[in-house]
Amino acid sequence: MSIDRDVIRRLLTRVERPARYAGGELHAIIKDWEQVEVTLALAYPDVYEIGMSNLGLALLYDGVNQQPWALAERVYAPWDDLAQALAEENVPLYSLETFHPLNEFDVLGFSLQHELTYTNILSMLALGRIPLRAAERAEDDPLVIAGGSGAYNPEPLAGFFDAFFVGEGEQALAELLQQVRRAKADGWDRQTLLRALAQVPGTYVPALYEAAPGPHGTLPPHPNCAAAPDVITKRIVPELPPVPTRPIVPAMRVVHDRAMVEIQRGCSRGCRFCQAGMIYRPIRERPVHEIVSAVDQILANTGYDEVSFVSLSSSDHSGIGELVAETLERHGAHGVGVSLPSLRTDAFSVGLAESIQQTRKAGLTFAPEAGSQRLRDVINKGVTEQDLIETATAAFGRGWNRIKLYFMLGLPTETDEDALEIARLITTIRDLGRKLRGRRVEISVSLSTFVPKPHTPFQWEPLASQEDVLRRQRLIRERAGGRGIKLSWSDWDATWLEALISRGDRRLDAVIQAAWERGARFDAWQERFRPELWREALTACGVDPCWYIDGWQPGAPLAWSHISAGVTETFLLRERQRAIEGGISADCRQQCHACGILTTLGERYPDAHQRVAWECP
Amino acid sequence: MSMLTTVVQRVRVTFAVSWPLQYASILDMGRLWERLLRRAAAPLAYTQGYNPHARLQFADALPVGYTSECEMLDIYLGETVDVKALPALLQAQAPPGLGIVSAAEVEIGAKAPQSLMRAAMYQVSLRTDVHAAEIAAALADLLQRTSIPFVRERRGRMQSLELRELIHDLGYVSGDSLWHEVQMRLRCGSNGSGRPADVLEAASLAYSDLRVHRTQLIWEERSS
Numbered sequence: 001m002s003i004d005r006d007v008i009r010r011l012l013t014r015v016e017r018p019a020r021y022a023g024g025e026l027h028a029i030i031k032d033w034e035q036v037e038v039t040l041a042l043a044y045p046d047v048y049e050i051g052m053s054n055l056g057l058a059l060l061y062d063g064v065n066q067q068p069w070a071l072a073e074r075v076y077a078p079w080d081d082l083a084q085a086l087a088e089e090n091v092p093l094y095s096l097e098t099f100h101p102l103n104e105f106d107v108l109g110f111s112l113q114h115e116l117t118y119t120n121i122l123s124m125l126a127l128g129r130i131p132l133r134a135a136e137r138a139e140d141d142p143l144v145i146a147g148g149s150g151a152y153n154p155e156p157l158a159g160f161f162d163a164f165f166v167g168e169g170e171q172a173l174a175e176l177l178q179q180v181r182r183a184k185a186d187g188w189d190r191q192t193l194l195r196a197l198a199q200v201p202g203t204y205v206p207a208l209y210e211a212a213p214g215p216h217g218t219l220p221p222h223p224n225c226a227a228a229p230d231v232i233t234k235r236i237v238p239e240l241p242p243v244p245t246r247p248i249v250p251a252m253r254v255v256h257d258r259a260m261v262e263i264q265r266g267c268s269r270g271c272r273f274c275q276a277g278m279i280y281r282p283i284r285e286r287p288v289h290e291i292v293s294a295v296d297q298i299l300a301n302t303g304y305d306e307v308s309f310v311s312l313s314s315s316d317h318s319g320i321g322e323l324v325a326e327t328l329e330r331h332g333a334h335g336v337g338v339s340l341p342s343l344r345t346d347a348f349s350v351g352l353a354e355s356i357q358q359t360r361k362a363g364l365t366f367a368p369e370a371g372s373q374r375l376r377d378v379i380n381k382g383v384t385e386q387d388l389i390e391t392a393t394a395a396f397g398r399g400w401n402r403i404k405l406y407f408m409l410g411l412p413t414e415t416d417e418d419a420l421e422i423a424r425l426i427t428t429i430r431d432l433g434r435k436l437r438g439r440r441v442e443i444s445v446s447l448s449t450f451v452p453k454p455h456t457p458f459q460w461e462p463l464a465s466q467e468d469v470l471r472r473q474r475l476i477r478e479r480a481g482g483r484g485i486k487l488s489w490s491d492w493d494a495t496w497l498e499a500l501i502s503r504g505d506r507r508l509d510a511v512i513q514a515a516w517e518r519g520a521r522f523d524a525w526q527e528r529f530r531p532e533l534w535r536e537a538l539t540a541c542g543v544d545p546c547w548y549i550d551g552w553q554p555g556a557p558l559a560w561s562h563i564s565a566g567v568t569e570t571f572l573l574r575e576r577q578r579a580i581e582g583g584i585s586a587d588c589r590q591q592c593h594a595c596g597i598l599t600t601l602g603e604r605y606p607d608a609h610q611r612v613a614w615e616c617p
Numbered sequence: 618m619s620m621l622t623t624v625v626q627r628v629r630v631t632f633a634v635s636w637p638l639q640y641a642s643i644l645d646m647g648r649l650w651e652r653l654l655r656r657a658a659a660p661l662a663y664t665q666g667y668n669p670h671a672r673l674q675f676a677d678a679l680p681v682g683y684t685s686e687c688e689m690l691d692i693y694l695g696e697t698v699d700v701k702a703l704p705a706l707l708q709a710q711a712p713p714g715l716g717i718v719s720a721a722e723v724e725i726g727a728k729a730p731q732s733l734m735r736a737a738m739y740q741v742s743l744r745t746d747v748h749a750a751e752i753a754a755a756l757a758d759l760l761q762r763t764s765i766p767f768v769r770e771r772r773g774r775m776q777s778l779e780l781r782e783l784i785h786d787l788g789y790v791s792g793d794s795l796w797h798e799v800q801m802r803l804r805c806g807s808n809g810s811g812r813p814a815d816v817l818e819a820a821s822l823a824y825s826d827l828r829v830h831r832t833q834l835i836w837e838e839r840s841s
Contacts, residue, residue, distance in 0.1 A: 006826075023637060024713045
């Protein structure tokens with residue numbers, strides 16, 4: 001039953017930013033529970049402002065609500081003030097559409113985007129009155145599932161979820177919900193439903209797999225019954241489904257407070273450190289005319305004055321110039337701006353940026369990632385120093401004063417020399433800027449630390465040592481500090497925890513729970529992060545973090561070996577070897593590197609392949 | 618074609634705020650109105666310069682959590698519109714919790730209502746087991762006093778103020794065993810605004826729940 005609005009109104013007098021928890025935004029979809037057969041709560045384990053900026057959840061929300069027999073509502077992680085108010089007033093965590101307690105939904109589906117949000121999942125389950133562990137859930141508890149990039153290594157969360165979905169959920173989520181619908185109609189018990197779910201391609205039901213203890217961590221999970229496949233291969237949508245054109249318009253300010261249109265999925269660049277580049281293959285472009293018409297409709301429906309063309313590499317869309325020109329032609333006179341979140345490092349991109357920023361000259365961002373050519377070749381970041389200099393020259397020449405540069409420290413094979421090269425490169429660009437623009441020039445430099453991620457060529461590599469990373473941060477600070485350069489770097493402990501969970505196995509779920517029980521919440525928020533709780537939790541669980549941090553022999557079996565992103569291990573090992581030799585692999589729109597995606601997915605989606613829905617040669 | 622920058626018409630819209638929009642801040646409200654007007658294809662006049670934005674002026678910021686039936690917004694337009702048709706046009710694009718009460722044309726050069734704001738009327742509902750007579754007496758007592766030194770916390774900082782100057786009038790209206798309704802006329806504007814909750818605190822009236830509804834904005838009627 002819905003929680004009475006008066007109860008919520010009273011709770012909201014006790015919290016900061018109550019708009020986070022009131023729902024009822026423009027275009028929120030409110031359906032009658034009596035008229036549907038399956039209810040789903042889509043959950044994001046961080047605050048409203050961040051969760052509302054997630055495009056993936058918006059696509060699923062729209063898709064499920066189009067089914068007449070199902071509804072999807074939303075819930076985000078409550079900040080401490082609401083969490084405390086809920087506990088004190090004895091009110092369960094509720095959905096924003098109809099204020100139903102989470103435990104009254106048939107399905108609760110989490111989006112997993114960042115490892116440091118995982119403790120918030122436990123908070124949301126507990127406040128939603130759902131048993132934390134799948135094994136403890138009763139027949140009438142919701143089915144708790146998860147998807148998103150985190151599902152590509154589900155093991156650290158295996159104990160908390162009834163099922164994971166691997167890959168793109170636009171079509172598959174409806175298939176999963178159909179199983180739930182049948183289960184309800186035919187009175188299946190939970191076990192029967194779980195077995196049926198395991199038959200839906202892309203679904204991983206952890207209870208149907210054993211992960212036997214190995215000498216250190218656990219061995220890769222294998223099925224304990226015939227209903228479960230040995231390998232779970234990700235699902236894709238062969239063609240990008242239509243853009244939802246009536247997105248929810250939040251009343252309060254959120255992180256991405258603008259219209260978002262996905263113009264391309266996947267990336268052809270093949271950067272070896274990049275998990276997104278591996279798991280979102282193959283590349284699929286949305287045709288320009290389709291985007292243009294979607295933009296017309298979204299702007300009319302929302303009134304936004306900015307549209308963001310979302311993709312992993314905006315300047316790689318084959319029609320990007322035409323798209324930007326057409327959008328400005330149609331909407332520029334009404335004050336609509338365009339933003340391109342990920343620009344390639346070249347003069348073409350500066351031209352693009354200039355065309356969209358006639359009025360607002362915010363900073364321009366580029367990501368060379370590494371300081372030396374040698375190391376950029378190792379990670380297959382196809383950017384040369386000359387590219388960077390030309391790009392910066394073009395940007396300063398066209399009036400920009402601020403440039404932001406992203407680098408990573410701790411990349412495989414990195415030495416202090418590579419760090420010195422970062423320092424040299426940023427001072428070179430600062431000096432160039434001063435020559436062309438004068439003293440107003442500001443170069444912001446973000447030095448993050450590389451975290452080896454599952455399903456990449458570097459998935460077996462160790463995390464760099466704290467000593468090396470801190471020394472290299474210092475080397476750069478000493479040589480490239482001062483006027484016109486603003487340096488920022490990531491916190492070591494947060495990097496360490498991300499590395500630990502990213503490549504964790506099933507033993508980690510006890511650690512996550514132990515850290516949460518000790519009070520770990522919102523670990524991605526620097527001011528909230530308490531690494532000592534995690535060290536205590538590891539000790540209490542008898543888990544040695546070094547096993548996960550230090551990596552393994554190339555080719556060693558992994559906690560996620562039963563999950564396939566469609567890219568073969570042979571390809572990843574080949575790319576790893578090429579990396580060590582400093583060899584580059586061309587953009588896969590130019591040359592196929594036989595990553596395996598065509599064979600894996602070509603069989604599953606034969607008709608789509610005939611229609612050349614994606615761009616593999 | 619470029620953005621309109623010359624103002625040819627100024628329209629004053631009166632609007633109501635209810636759940637869930639009562640939780641929007643004044644900054645949220647500005648963005649929300651700009652989007653609403655864009656959806657309604659209103660010919661907004663934009664400021665010139667680096668970062669053009671629509672010219673909108675609220676008479677006063679409605680505190681987060683309050684509902685209202687009398688909020689006021691001046692909209693500057695670059696083309697003239699039929700003001701009579703405006704309320705229906707705006708209501709069709711309004712998000713839940715926003716009600717359009719009326720629209721009227723105002724002289725373009727008229728003073729901003731914000732600078733003329735003097736007071737606001739509030740209908741305050743409190744849930745309490747204090748008896749009606751005690752509430753009425755406490756409020757009357759407050760009105761009798763010539764000085765009410767008060768310290769309130771705002772965004773983590775303590776602020777001392779003379780509360781009596783902010784109180785124009787107070788009165789008990791009605792009630793049952795649970796909810797009581799009180800009317801307050803409090804100063805409102807750039808040199809300090811009264812908050813109903815502060816008044817209740819100064820009157821030592823405890824309550825378990827409180828709702829504040831703004832019923833009227835009072836400003837100096839003076840044309841430029």
